[in-house]
Amino acid sequence: MWIEVVGGSRHVPAPGSFVSAHRWTEVTVSARMVLRRLGGGLLVLWLVSILTFLLVQLIPGDPAEVIAGENATVEEVARIRTELGLGQPVLEQYLNWFSGILRGDLGDSLFTNRSVATTIAEAAPPTVVITTMAILVAVVIGVTAGIAAGLTQGSWIDRAVSAAATLGIAMPSFWLAMVLVSVFALTNPWLPATGYVDVRSGFGVWLSHVILPSTALGLATAAELARHTRGCVADVLTRPYVRTARARGASGVWLIRRHILRNAAIPVVTVLGLQTGRLLGGAIVVEAVFGISGLGSLAINSVLQRDYPMIQGYVLFSAVVVVAINLIVDLAYGWINPKVRTA
Amino acid sequence: MTTATISTTVSKRPRHVARSLLRRPASAAAIGFVALLVFLAIAGPLVSPHDPETQDLGNRFAGLSSTHLLGTDEFGRDVASRIIQATRIAIVAPLIAVGVGLLIGLPLGLWAGLRRGAVDAIAGRLADTILSLPALVGALAIVAVLGPGLVNAMLAVGIIFSPGLFRVVRGATLSVAEETFVDSAEAIGSSTRRTLWVHILPNIAAPLLVQVTILMGVALLAEASLSFIGLGVQPPDASWGSMLKSAYNNQFESPFSVVPSGIAMVLTVLAFNTIGDSIRDAVGLRRRT
Numbered sequence: 001m002w003i004e005v006v007g008g009s010r011h012v013p014a015p016g017s018f019v020s021a022h023r024w025t026e027v028t029v030s031a032r033m034v035l036r037r038l039g040g041g042l043l044v045l046w047l048v049s050i051l052t053f054l055l056v057q058l059i060p061g062d063p064a065e066v067i068a069g070e071n072a073t074v075e076e077v078a079r080i081r082t083e084l085g086l087g088q089p090v091l092e093q094y095l096n097w098f099s100g101i102l103r104g105d106l107g108d109s110l111f112t113n114r115s116v117a118t119t120i121a122e123a124a125p126p127t128v129v130i131t132t133m134a135i136l137v138a139v140v141i142g143v144t145a146g147i148a149a150g151l152t153q154g155s156w157i158d159r160a161v162s163a164a165a166t167l168g169i170a171m172p173s174f175w176l177a178m179v180l181v182s183v184f185a186l187t188n189p190w191l192p193a194t195g196y197v198d199v200r201s202g203f204g205v206w207l208s209h210v211i212l213p214s215t216a217l218g219l220a221t222a223a224e225l226a227r228h229t230r231g232c233v234a235d236v237l238t239r240p241y242v243r244t245a246r247a248r249g250a251s252g253v254w255l256i257r258r259h260i261l262r263n264a265a266i267p268v269v270t271v272l273g274l275q276t277g278r279l280l281g282g283a284i285v286v287e288a289v290f291g292i293s294g295l296g297s298l299a300i301n302s303v304l305q306r307d308y309p310m311i312q313g314y315v316l317f318s319a320v321v322v323v324a325i326n327l328i329v330d331l332a333y334g335w336i337n338p339k340v341r342t343a
Numbered sequence: 344m345t346t347a348t349i350s351t352t353v354s355k356r357p358r359h360v361a362r363s364l365l366r367r368p369a370s371a372a373a374i375g376f377v378a379l380l381v382f383l384a385i386a387g388p389l390v391s392p393h394d395p396e397t398q399d400l401g402n403r404f405a406g407l408s409s410t411h412l413l414g415t416d417e418f419g420r421d422v423a424s425r426i427i428q429a430t431r432i433a434i435v436a437p438l439i440a441v442g443v444g445l446l447i448g449l450p451l452g453l454w455a456g457l458r459r460g461a462v463d464a465i466a467g468r469l470a471d472t473i474l475s476l477p478a479l480v481g482a483l484a485i486v487a488v489l490g491p492g493l494v495n496a497m498l499a500v501g502i503i504f505s506p507g508l509f510r511v512v513r514g515a516t517l518s519v520a521e522e523t524f525v526d527s528a529e530a531i532g533s534s535t536r537r538t539l540w541v542h543i544l545p546n547i548a549a550p551l552l553v554q555v556t557i558l559m560g561v562a563l564l565a566e567a568s569l570s571f572i573g574l575g576v577q578p579p580d581a582s583w584g585s586m587l588k589s590a591y592n593n594q595f596e597s598p599f600s601v602v603p604s605g606i607a608m609v610l611t612v613l614a615f616n617t618i619g620d621s622i623r624d625a626v627g628l629r630r631r632t
Contacts, residue, residue: 043468044471044472044475045475047468047469047471047472048472048475048476051472051473052484055484055487055488058488059488060488060489166613166616166617167609167613169616170560170609170612170613170616171609171612172564172567172568172605172608172609172612174567174568174571174587175567175587175601175605175608175609178587178590178591178594178601178605179601179602179605181594182594182598182599182601186594186595186598187598193594276477277476277477277478277480278477278478279477280477280479280480281477281478281479281480281568282479284479284480284483284568284572285479285568285571285572288571288572289591299480299483300483300572300573300574302487303483303486303487303491303574304491304573304574306487308487311483311484311487314480315476315480315481315484318476318477318480319475319476322475322476322477323475326475
């Protein structure tokens with residue numbers, strides 16, 4: 001998308017001129033960067049697929065017997081062995097499994113016999129919604145607090161933000177979730193304590209179910225964002241161009257919009273990229289607290305039931321999400337900061 | 344730690360760092376708190392006000408009182424005594440995780456940083472791969488293989504920690520390996536093992552210590568998360584995480600019960616983070632902002 005931005009329509013040079021040639025190089029260089037990042041991401045995903053495949057091979061003892069449980073009949077063990085293709089040579093097993101993945105076939109659950117891909121797709125919506133809302137909560141609270149602290153360095157606001165951020169980073173999200181439930185659902189019955197409803201049953205109802213889990217999940221990220229934004233604002237304020245703008249009598253609002261927000265966008269994007277994994281992991285436990293049947297509870301149940309195809313599917317899915325988000329983050333850098341476009 | 348090596352890098356004398364840590368109120372308090380936890384973990388049974396296992400079913404969910412400082416749980420057991428009993432796991436579990444992480448990450452990181460080559464290339468790729476997984480997801484997958492339980496859960500967390508430790512160690516080793524004293528040592532025939540353990544390790548101790556301290560807190564949170572979802576500590580053992588689980592099950596009857604073990608956990612993580620940040624400041628490393 002930003003390849004066009006790089007090309008830009010600011011200059012319309014004559015065909016064959018030097019500028020045009022220069023512009024062409026810039027486009028190829030960034031296209032090459034995109035391809036390189038994409039290639040790196042795919043390589044990592046391929047390696048993840050190997051590790052994920054090896055999970056079953058690494059089970060101590062006979063995997064089929066372990067999966068089937070202690071009281072399993074011989075037939076059950078045999079069924080699991082064929083279902084997972086455990087009789088074949090390892091390389092062949094991997095190639096079969098991997099070609100399945102490439103076709104979008106992650107195998108079937110050992111317990112429900114339903115397709116892993118479908119089950120994951122069905123469980124994803126609540127998790128996606130809560131994680132997205134958590135990011136929203138984190139950005140709104142974190143960036144606001146960070147800018148406020150950065151602009152008023154040394155004040156009580158600054159100290160309060162920094163103390164809250166330190167605390168926020170040390171707090172496990174699932175404990176925060178329980179405290180929020182305690183305060184806003186049990187002691188004061190304002191919000192529902194558990195469950196998830198689809199947005200189709202009404203925006204108000206939906207929001208009331210989403211607000212506590214996403215706040216619990218997002219506050220640690222907000223704390224991280226506040227720290228980074230504060231540091232960035234403090235840094236921008238020392239720059240000569242900001243001093244010049246101030247000397248020219250630029251208003252505070254203009255300064256924030258023109259210089260600070262734009263520069264603060266970089267740490268925000270970086271931190272969000274790094275926090276994707278944390279949010280996906282945190283969602284597992286937060287979903288458990290709120291009794292939401294999303295990807296998290298799917299993951300927990302699969303581990304407890306030793307439903308390996310499901311676990312493998314879930315691990316792969318998480319890796320794809322993280323790699324995709326990081327790719328987007330890399331591309332977003334180029335869009336926010338022209339300096340890294342050709343890097 | 345040997346001071347025989349002459350270093351031009353940032354590392355300062357350990358005694359100097361320790362003194363500067365104890366001089367700051369925040370880090371002194373944090374060190375004091377961790378020392379208290381270690382004391383409770385060792386001498387818990389001697390100082391705990393009640394037997395943590397004794398049930399008193401007529402006295403379930405008692406509020407705060409002078410006999411039960413933090414009230415009682417769903418079986419009428421004294422919460423304060425149970426929190427003291429669980430400090431043992433709060434100290435030991437992170438030690439297992441960080442220990443496993445170091446066991447894998449430290450030698451590989453040292454070797455990769457000094458010699459580069461195939462070890463660096465392969466371990467680096469593997470680290471990228473593991474780091475592309477959300478930490479808790481990776482830990483879940485490993486627990487799925489090993490089976491639930493505290494030790495298995497912390498082994499899993501340790502494996503997940505190892506790529507991060509590998510990177511920190513490798514990065515620090517890379518810069519120390521440039522120093523003249525490493526060249527001189529090798530020139531007079533120091534073996535790779537000797538170069539790594541005697542000449543390089545003491546000089547990368549500072550960034551490593553920072554990372555290890557902060558990971559102690561992360562490991563405690565991971566233990567609590569895994570115990571909360573039933574994959575970590577198994578009853579009758581109790582950790583702050585599993586206590587939170589039973590508090591959660593009884594939240595409708597007793598909303599307060601989520602507070603004590605939660606606070607214990609937050610304070611401990613806070614203490615580890617404070618110590619880590621203070622060491623970082625004291626040795627003059629860049630803060631992680």
